[in-house]
Amino acid sequence: MTVSAVIGPAIRRAHVWGGFRLWQRNFDVSMRAWKQELGGLFIEPFILLVAMGFGLGAYVGEIGELSYAEFIAPGIIASYAMFHASQDATWGAYLRMESHHIYEAMLFTPMEPADIVVGEVMWGATKGAVSACAVLIAAAIFGLIQSPLALLTIPVAFLIGLAFASMSMVLTSTAPTIGAMSNFLTLFILPMFYVSGTFFPLDNLPDLVQKAAWALPLTPAAALVRGLVTEDLSIWMLAWTAELVAYTVIPLYLASYFMKKRLIK
Amino acid sequence: MRQDADGNVSSPAAPAIEAEKLVKRFGDLVAVDGVDFEIQPGERFGFLGPNGAGKTSTMKMIACVSPVTSGRLTVFGMDVGSRSKEIKARIGVVSQSDSLDPDLSVLQNLMSHARYFDLPKSVAERRALEGLELFQLRDKAENRPGELSGGMRRRLLIVRALINEPRMLVLDEPTTGLDPQARLLVWDKLSLLKSQGITMLLTTHYMDEASYLCDRLVMMDHGVILDQGTPDELVRRLVGDLVIEVRVRHDEKRGIMDALASSGIEARIEDRADSLLLYPVNGVLSIDDLGLDLDRFQVTRRHGNLEDAFLQLTGRGLREDL
Numbered sequence: 001m002t003v004s005a006v007i008g009p010a011i012r013r014a015h016v017w018g019g020f021r022l023w024q025r026n027f028d029v030s031m032r033a034w035k036q037e038l039g040g041l042f043i044e045p046f047i048l049l050v051a052m053g054f055g056l057g058a059y060v061g062e063i064g065e066l067s068y069a070e071f072i073a074p075g076i077i078a079s080y081a082m083f084h085a086s087q088d089a090t091w092g093a094y095l096r097m098e099s100h101h102i103y104e105a106m107l108f109t110p111m112e113p114a115d116i117v118v119g120e121v122m123w124g125a126t127k128g129a130v131s132a133c134a135v136l137i138a139a140a141i142f143g144l145i146q147s148p149l150a151l152l153t154i155p156v157a158f159l160i161g162l163a164f165a166s167m168s169m170v171l172t173s174t175a176p177t178i179g180a181m182s183n184f185l186t187l188f189i190l191p192m193f194y195v196s197g198t199f200f201p202l203d204n205l206p207d208l209v210q211k212a213a214w215a216l217p218l219t220p221a222a223a224l225v226r227g228l229v230t231e232d233l234s235i236w237m238l239a240w241t242a243e244l245v246a247y248t249v250i251p252l253y254l255a256s257y258f259m260k261k262r263l264i265k
Numbered sequence: 266m267r268q269d270a271d272g273n274v275s276s277p278a279a280p281a282i283e284a285e286k287l288v289k290r291f292g293d294l295v296a297v298d299g300v301d302f303e304i305q306p307g308e309r310f311g312f313l314g315p316n317g318a319g320k321t322s323t324m325k326m327i328a329c330v331s332p333v334t335s336g337r338l339t340v341f342g343m344d345v346g347s348r349s350k351e352i353k354a355r356i357g358v359v360s361q362s363d364s365l366d367p368d369l370s371v372l373q374n375l376m377s378h379a380r381y382f383d384l385p386k387s388v389a390e391r392r393a394l395e396g397l398e399l400f401q402l403r404d405k406a407e408n409r410p411g412e413l414s415g416g417m418r419r420r421l422l423i424v425r426a427l428i429n430e431p432r433m434l435v436l437d438e439p440t441t442g443l444d445p446q447a448r449l450l451v452w453d454k455l456s457l458l459k460s461q462g463i464t465m466l467l468t469t470h471y472m473d474e475a476s477y478l479c480d481r482l483v484m485m486d487h488g489v490i491l492d493q494g495t496p497d498e499l500v501r502r503l504v505g506d507l508v509i510e511v512r513v514r515h516d517e518k519r520g521i522m523d524a525l526a527s528s529g530i531e532a533r534i535e536d537r538a539d540s541l542l543l544y545p546v547n548g549v550l551s552i553d554d555l556g557l558d559l560d561r562f563q564v565t566r567r568h569g570n571l572e573d574a575f576l577q578l579t580g581r582g583l584r585e586d587l
Contacts, residue, residue, distance in 0.1 A: 021377075024377065025366070029369060101364035108330065110354050
């Protein structure tokens with residue numbers, strides 16, 4: 001029995017293979033339009049780093065041993081992975097489902113609802129990782145990245161993307177209208193952007209708020225990226241990774257369940 | 266985990282589809298109310314009925330995208346509940362809604378659909394190009410679906426449904442919304458497929474489409490099957506050979522009907538929109554017997570058709586959208 005004989009069926013059972021088929025479709029679409037998307041992808045993190053890191057940073061001084069720009073660069077990497085994965089798995093997936101009937105066509109093939117959910121999550125994670133790369137390049141150009149360990153932020157960004165795309169798919173699979181998406185983004189994703197150790201350390205916040213922040217997925221995400229970029233490794237990184245894995249797996253099951261209920265009537 | 270095209274099928278002689286006391290309920294609404302039918306391999310089978318008759322619900326259960334509420338439904342001898350993946354690999358579906366991918370080219374639409382069946386790229390490309398050629402879309406391969414006409418989009422949906430070389434093609438209202446010329450082209454292509462031996466299943470509310478395309482059909486209304494047979498059989502049994510149609514203005518209708526009724530002719534008279542239809546009871550009736558002023562009224566003798574048969578069964582004209 002070869003390794004592939006074991007792995008092949010396992011991948012199919014986990015809907016990764018079917019998911020890959022949807023991933024390929026999204027990739028094809030993206031390849032047709034990448035020129036339009038590229039500008040926004042690279043220019044936005046540049047502006048954010050200049051404005052916050054160097055503009056605001058000039059008044060803030062150092063945080064620990066890091067300049068303010070060095071402190072926020074990892075936070076922005078993690079946040080971009082979050083934003084891009086979430087946007088695609090909410091607006092993007094909802095449009096594919098409801099306006100373009102892409103899922104309906106897939107269900108007439110051996111594809112199953114769980115394949116669709118896994119595929120969208122893999123795609124959201126890919127977009128998260130690509131956007132993290134863009135920030136990484138921008139930060140490197142400004143001299144904010146020293147350690148080669150920073151390259152590991154790319155798979156970490158993929159994991160961050162998996163978590164946020166999974167949570168987004170729970171919403172997409174249950175949303176009655178596309179309007180429900182904006183609440184998720186403005187009431188959940190955007191606030192997290194500000195209070196997850198991205199722009200300032202959490203140390204000065206009340207104890208309860210700190211605990212709450214660590215329970216939310218962006219805080220361990222930002223901490224993981226910062227630990228790698230600044231070579232400040234700790235055993236906690238395993239716990240943070242586990243937290244992101246949990247934020248991936250549990251919503252994935254929920255979204256698959258809801259998607260089946262939504263599509264198969 | 267791949268099976269060959271005929272792997273696991275119970276027997277080659279099994280009916281393409283077998284439905285027994287098939288029921289589909291959505292909450293309190295009974296969409297399909299205990300229907301029985303059997304479709305043989307190679308047959309072109311039609312579900313004819315107005316909107317809301319339960320045709321699409323039946324079709325969706327066959328395509329394994331809608332669970333059966335109760336009863337039994339098998340496709341190629343396989344149960345739709347437990348073996349949906351195998352069934353889906355062997356059928357092609359053209360749904361009512363336009364589910365073409367607007368963000369991909371025509372060729373990419375076919376290629377990505379082929380990937381869902383795990384077809385190798387080279388096979389997919391060959392079939393896609395052959396299909397586009399056959400359905401007269403070859404020069405549109407690089408266009409987006411949005412740039413195609415309604416008739417072209419419908420043909421592309423059929424090409425897409427054929428990409429896995431299905432043993433059965435399921436078409437839900439394949440020509441609804443098309444202009445007459447586009448319809449004829451679709452009919453022509455579907456006839457070509459029939460000659461290749463593919464089993465074909467279609468729903469329609471066009472009577473002419475049903476009589477042109479179907480070897481056999483069932484007439485449905487309110488979730489039940491009213492009658493079934495070949496188009497000719499149904500017409501002969503329900504209507505007879507001869508129909509006389511009298512075009513008449515609305516305000517004159519009453520008077521003409523009374524005149525005809527008292528003339529002693531042996532015919533059933535039916536009131537339909539802008540005309541009166543006469544169905545001779547013993548099959549013979551001459552226009553002259555009617556005693557009508559033929560200069561004032563347009564009177565035609567014609568053969569009975571499925572529309573007559575359907576209205577005969579349901580009593581009234583076709584329903585508006587429900």
